[in-house]
Amino acid sequence: xxxxxxTPASALPSAPQGDAGGGPGAAPxxxxxxxxxxxxxxxxxxxxxxxxxxxxxxxxxxxxGPSGCGKxxxxxxxxxxxxxxxxxxxxxxxxxxxxxxxxxxxxxxxxLLPWRPLLSNVMLPLEIVQPHRTRLRAHKxxxxxxxxxxxETVGLGEFEDKFPWMxxxxxxxRANLCRSLIHDPDLLMLDEPFGALDxxxxxxxxxxxxxxxxxRRFTCILVTHDLREAAFLADTIYVMSARPGTIIxxxxxxxxxxxxxxxxxxxxxxxxxxxxxxxxxxVRNEAKQAAKAKAS
Amino acid sequence: xxxxxxxxxxxxxxxxxxxxxxxxxxxxxxVFQIEPFVMPAPTAIFEAFLQYRDSILIHAWHTMxxxxxxxxxxxxxxxxxxxxxxxxxxxYAGLYPVLIGFNSVPKVAMVPVLVLWxxxxxxxxxxxxxxxxxxxxxxxxxxxxxxxxxxxxDVLRSLGxxxxxxxxxxxxxxxxxxxxxxxxxxxxxxxxGAVISETLASNDGIGYLMIQASSQFRVPLMxxxxxxxxxxxxxxxxxxxxxxxxxxxxxxxxxxxxxxxGG
Ligand SMILES: Nc1ncnc2c1ncn2[C@@H]1O[C@H](COP(=O)(O)OP(=O)(O)O)[C@@H](O)[C@H]1O
Ligand SMILES: [Mg+2]
Numbered sequence: 001x002x003x004x005x006x007t008p009a010s011a012l013p014s015a016p017q018g019d020a021g022g023g024p025g026a027a028p029x030x031x032x033x034x035x036x037x038x039x040x041x042x043x044x045x046x047x048x049x050x051x052x053x054x055x056x057x058x059x060x061x062x063x064x065g066p067s068g069c070g071k072x073x074x075x076x077x078x079x080x081x082x083x084x085x086x087x088x089x090x091x092x093x094x095x096x097x098x099x100x101x102x103x104x105x106x107x108x109x110x111x112l113l114p115w116r117p118l119l120s121n122v123m124l125p126l127e128i129v130q131p132h133r134t135r136l137r138a139h140k141x142x143x144x145x146x147x148x149x150x151x152e153t154v155g156l157g158e159f160e161d162k163f164p165w166m167x168x169x170x171x172x173x174r175a176n177l178c179r180s181l182i183h184d185p186d187l188l189m190l191d192e193p194f195g196a197l198d199x200x201x202x203x204x205x206x207x208x209x210x211x212x213x214x215x216r217r218f219t220c221i222l223v224t225h226d227l228r229e230a231a232f233l234a235d236t237i238y239v240m241s242a243r244p245g246t247i248i249x250x251x252x253x254x255x256x257x258x259x260x261x262x263x264x265x266x267x268x269x270x271x272x273x274x275x276x277x278x279x280x281x282x283v284r285n286e287a288k289q290a291a292k293a294k295a296s
Numbered sequence: 297x298x299x300x301x302x303x304x305x306x307x308x309x310x311x312x313x314x315x316x317x318x319x320x321x322x323x324x325x326x327v328f329q330i331e332p333f334v335m336p337a338p339t340a341i342f343e344a345f346l347q348y349r350d351s352i353l354i355h356a357w358h359t360m361x362x363x364x365x366x367x368x369x370x371x372x373x374x375x376x377x378x379x380x381x382x383x384x385x386x387x388y389a390g391l392y393p394v395l396i397g398f399n400s401v402p403k404v405a406m407v408p409v410l411v412l413w414x415x416x417x418x419x420x421x422x423x424x425x426x427x428x429x430x431x432x433x434x435x436x437x438x439x440x441x442x443x444x445x446x447x448x449x450d451v452l453r454s455l456g457x458x459x460x461x462x463x464x465x466x467x468x469x470x471x472x473x474x475x476x477x478x479x480x481x482x483x484x485x486x487x488x489g490a491v492i493s494e495t496l497a498s499n500d501g502i503g504y505l506m507i508q509a510s511s512q513f514r515v516p517l518m519x520x521x522x523x524x525x526x527x528x529x530x531x532x533x534x535x536x537x538x539x540x541x542x543x544x545x546x547x548x549x550x551x552x553x554x555x556x557x558g559g
Contacts, residue, residue, distance in 0.1 A: 076450070079450070079454040081450055100456075101454075101455065103454040103455070105451045106451070107450075109445060109447050111447050111448040113465075113466065113469070114547070115469050124465065127465065128452060128455045128456060128461055129455050129456060130456070183455070
């Protein structure tokens with residue numbers, strides 16, 4: 001199914017993606033410096049505290065942590081949808097001061113538009129993001145081919161005329177992925193995109209996502225509470241504590257790619273998942289004991 | 297029972313019920329020998345309709361025109377107001393109590409005020425029809441706009457979408473089923489408004505005709521007027537029901553056939 005996209009990438013006005021990875025000395029693409037977030041002012045509910053992250057261009061990063069620890073809040077901070085209460089965030093060398101204009105995003109809920117067929121759903125970002133927005137009408141054929149190629153890559157080639165309600169949850173999520181990538185974003189944010197799918201479909205989509213990423217090498221931040229998912233997909237895993245969330249550990253995953261479902265049963269993979277799991281359990285216990293000590 | 301015959305029964309049911317009710321009515325009037333000036337039988341009403349057909353149709357046309365003018369105004373204002381309320385929390389907070397208060401005033405009580413401004417006749421009927429029908433449209437459009445998923449809004453905003461972009465690409469299409477559903481309600485309310493105004497301040501229209509008939513104790517004619525209003529209401533309602541189904545089929549199909557999550 002690994003269809004190599006024949007799109008002449010040079011013909012499209014996408015940002016350069018060649019220098020994926022960057023050197024060890026290169027400035028990080030996404031940088032969080034002592035970031036805190038409180039909902040409802042500085043005295044309100046603290047969702048995130050003193051978080052530091054540095055993500056190099058072209059890396060696949062996963063953020064794992066228990067439910068409610070502030071993962072979605074972190075996504076909103078990085079994309080500029082929320083301003084941080086303290087600290088600063090920069091993306092691509094520029095300080096984030098409002099919604100970024102080119103980020104691809106996908107959530108657990110596919111949110112496809114029910115009145116549009118799949119192809120036109122996938123092309124929605126092109127109607128919004130510059131410079132595609134002004135070029136769309138004149139270069140319709142070129143963009144149509146691009147969208148069709150992308151649908152083909154995720155195995156939805158024959159469904160472009162179908163409406164979202166005619167598709168299964170897994171197929172909708174594939175289309176959602178296409179929609180988040182159609183404008184060649186430099187940064188892709190995924191917030192538990194496979195959380196609502198059954199185990200088989202989920203593992204299948206890990207493969208699809210990995211394939212697309214290996215082909216295009218955009219910077220990707222994946223938020224998940226599934227440790228196996230994080231270990232399968234990511235180069236780097238950040239582990240977050242319970243609320244108020246902060247980064248408590250960072251693991252490099254140096255397993256070779258492409259990873260397959262079989263590689264998730266290899267000892268190195270299992271060990272890694274095991275280490276992270278016990279780390280989270282330990283932090284939880286400590287938090288519980290601290291709370292108990294406070295109460296008594 | 298085969299699905300086909302079930303569908304046939306569904307199609308026949310409204311006719312059966314309507315005719316059945318008319319038959320019962322006829323029977324009750326005949327058995328208890330109710331006088332025609334208290335409650336005329338359907339046959340007597342039909343006779344009155346035939347007798348005064350020309351005059352009834354002229355007045356009905358007048359009512360129809362007032363209703364539709366008020367309705368069109370109601371659509372324009374209701375749509376704009378709904379977009380206004382639905383796309384800004386501040387406007388919502390500020391305007392909602394005022395609108396609720398306005399909607400609680402019985403519109404009959406406003407007819408004298410309208411007469412003061414617009415005089416007796418069609419403008420007042422149009423205005424009353426408008427006042428009754430714009431509210432459900434506005435509320436429904438605002439509700440529809442509020443159903444846009446916050447995640448989708450995040451996706452679009454991080455692509456650099458402006459508020460207008462989000463409104464045009466997602467908000468309005470998403471609100472269309474609510475809008476078209478409200479039209480069915482609004483058109484019947486517009487009829488109510490027009491007829492009320494005609495009974496109080498007009499020399500034309502079905503409402504005026506009924507007041508005339510009442511003052512002359514021509515009860516069958518009054519009932520014929522009522523029947524014509526009801527018929528116009530049903531026909532316009534059905535018209536907008538069909539339009540609704542045409543325009544927003546995706547909403548209905550989506551609900552009936554949406555697959556559950558998973559594979
Ligand atoms: N808009 C909001 N207003 C107030 N509290 C919020 C809001 N969004 C999230 N929270 C709270 O912040 C915490 C972190 O939320 P979230 O980032 O969604 O966590 P996660 O995605 O890891 O489950 C939760 O306790 C949640 O209740
Ligand atoms: Mg979340």
